[in-house]
Amino acid sequence: MKRRESGSGQRRISPTNNRQSGVNIMKILITGGAGYIGSHTCLTLLEEGHEICVVDNLVNSKEAPLARVQEITGRHLDFQRVDLTQKERLRRVFAAHSFEGIIHFAGLKAVGESAVMPLPYYRNNICGTLVLLELMQAYGVKNLVFSSSATVYGEPESVPIRETAAVGPTNPYGRTKLMIEYILKDLYQSDPEFNIAILRYFNPVGAHGSGRIGEDPNDIPNNLMPFISQVAVGKQPRLSVFGSDYPTPDGTGVRDYIHVMDLAAGHGCALEKLCQNPGVVTYNLGTGRGYSVLEMIAAFERVSGRPIPYQLVDRREGDIAVCYADPALAEQDLGWRAKRGIEEMCTDVWRWQSANPNGYE
Ligand code: NAD
Numbered sequence: 001m002k003r004r005e006s007g008s009g010q011r012r013i014s015p016t017n018n019r020q021s022g023v024n025i026m027k028i029l030i031t032g033g034a035g036y037i038g039s040h041t042c043l044t045l046l047e048e049g050h051e052i053c054v055v056d057n058l059v060n061s062k063e064a065p066l067a068r069v070q071e072i073t074g075r076h077l078d079f080q081r082v083d084l085t086q087k088e089r090l091r092r093v094f095a096a097h098s099f100e101g102i103i104h105f106a107g108l109k110a111v112g113e114s115a116v117m118p119l120p121y122y123r124n125n126i127c128g129t130l131v132l133l134e135l136m137q138a139y140g141v142k143n144l145v146f147s148s149s150a151t152v153y154g155e156p157e158s159v160p161i162r163e164t165a166a167v168g169p170t171n172p173y174g175r176t177k178l179m180i181e182y183i184l185k186d187l188y189q190s191d192p193e194f195n196i197a198i199l200r201y202f203n204p205v206g207a208h209g210s211g212r213i214g215e216d217p218n219d220i221p222n223n224l225m226p227f228i229s230q231v232a233v234g235k236q237p238r239l240s241v242f243g244s245d246y247p248t249p250d251g252t253g254v255r256d257y258i259h260v261m262d263l264a265a266g267h268g269c270a271l272e273k274l275c276q277n278p279g280v281v282t283y284n285l286g287t288g289r290g291y292s293v294l295e296m297i298a299a300f301e302r303v304s305g306r307p308i309p310y311q312l313v314d315r316r317e318g319d320i321a322v323c324y325a326d327p328a329l330a331e332q333d334l335g336w337r338a339k340r341g342i343e344e345m346c347t348d349v350w351r352w353q354s355a356n357p358n359g360y361e
């Protein structure tokens with residue numbers, strides 16, 4: 001028997017249509033909206049006309065990007081500093097709003113750290129999601145876009161990777177993503193009123209073209225692009241290239257880098273898809289094109305005019321040789337395709353990094 005925790009009836013999407021843009025305007029809760037991908041998505045969705053409330057505990061972010069998003073768009077968003085695992089705090093947010101859809105970015109994401117301290121990763125990512133889903137059910141909010149990752153595929157049998165490929169994450173972080181995917185599918189089986197878009201991101205990079213918001217890692221960056229840009233701006237002396245003996249054209253790892261603004265647009269398309277009551281759908285968000293580490297260094301040097309000193313070192317444990325998406329399903333079903341190439345990705349990162357050498361500080 002279904003039990004509701006509030007007196008509210010079930011809320012399906014009853015969006016208002018923005019005639020000019022053709023977009024269905026919704027009231028959206030964005031968890032983790034102060035983070036890197038979340039802040040760019042808030043900007044895109046505000047520009048599309050949606051109403052937004054962000055919940056974030058700021059464990060890996062600051063409030064500054066949300067202020068800048070409001071400056072850039074000239075629109076207001078509601079921000080609540082709430083940890084998703086604190087159910088009563090989150091319940092108050094649900095009680096105060098009538099959400100029509102939720103985009104769930106909040107989570108811990110550092111692969112290496114997840115191997116060193118798996119329990120906080122499982123607690124935060126899984127328990128946070130369970131609390132969110134319980135409240136969605138209680139308040140009859142049944143439309144969800146979830147941030148998954150290409151890491152659920154682990155070592156791919158072949159590339160490009162389709163959504164039907166075997167899954168098998170090789171680290172605790174990736175396993176939290178896959179477990180949440182299973183939880184979402186089970187939830188839908190038990191309650192087919194849910195509509196859920198699982199988005200498997202490849203390698204998000206880039207920044208908004210204004211140079212006002214971008215990626216701002218707390219410590220020494222783990223990921224390639226923020227590391228390169230910190231070398232370019234003089235914050236790191238040189239890049240370590242992890243592995244030069246992979247079976248790739250130049251021996252370095254190949255990944256599918258996708259501009260964060262293309263990714264943000266994908267969330268708008270996924271929300272539109274939920275209006276068609278699709279049930280659970282899973283899409284790769286990537287470009288379909290892979291670049292090696294050395295190609296990324298060369299592209300960044302070209303656009304920034306700065307040298308990127310690097311040294312070839314041993315492979316990083318857990319890394320795979322090649323990973324890139326087959327993004328055809330997202331194009332076919334969502335009408336979404338990544339538009340920005342490698343030059344624009346590097347140009348936008350450089351604009352952000354050179355204008356904000358210390359990030360949001
Ligand atoms: P991010 O760390 O910048 O953003 C995540 C946000 O969630 C942060 O602002 C953090 O403070 C918040 N958060 C974490 N735990 C929370 C909790 N319990 N309650 C409330 N807020 C909490 O990361 P991002 O790069 O913007 O990634 C967003 C999502 O996309 C994450 O779920 C991540 O796993 C996923 N993803 C990211 C990448 C990537 O390379 N950036 C790739 C694939 C998937």
Ligand code: UDP
Nearest residue numbers: 222223224227240241242253254255293319
């Ligand atoms: N990489 C590297 N040096 C770094 C960080 C990353 O050579 O300091 C390489 C890494 O081995 C991989 C690619 O860059 O081949 C992308 O790594 P990232 O951590 O950005 O993404 P992921 O490993 O999650 O695909």
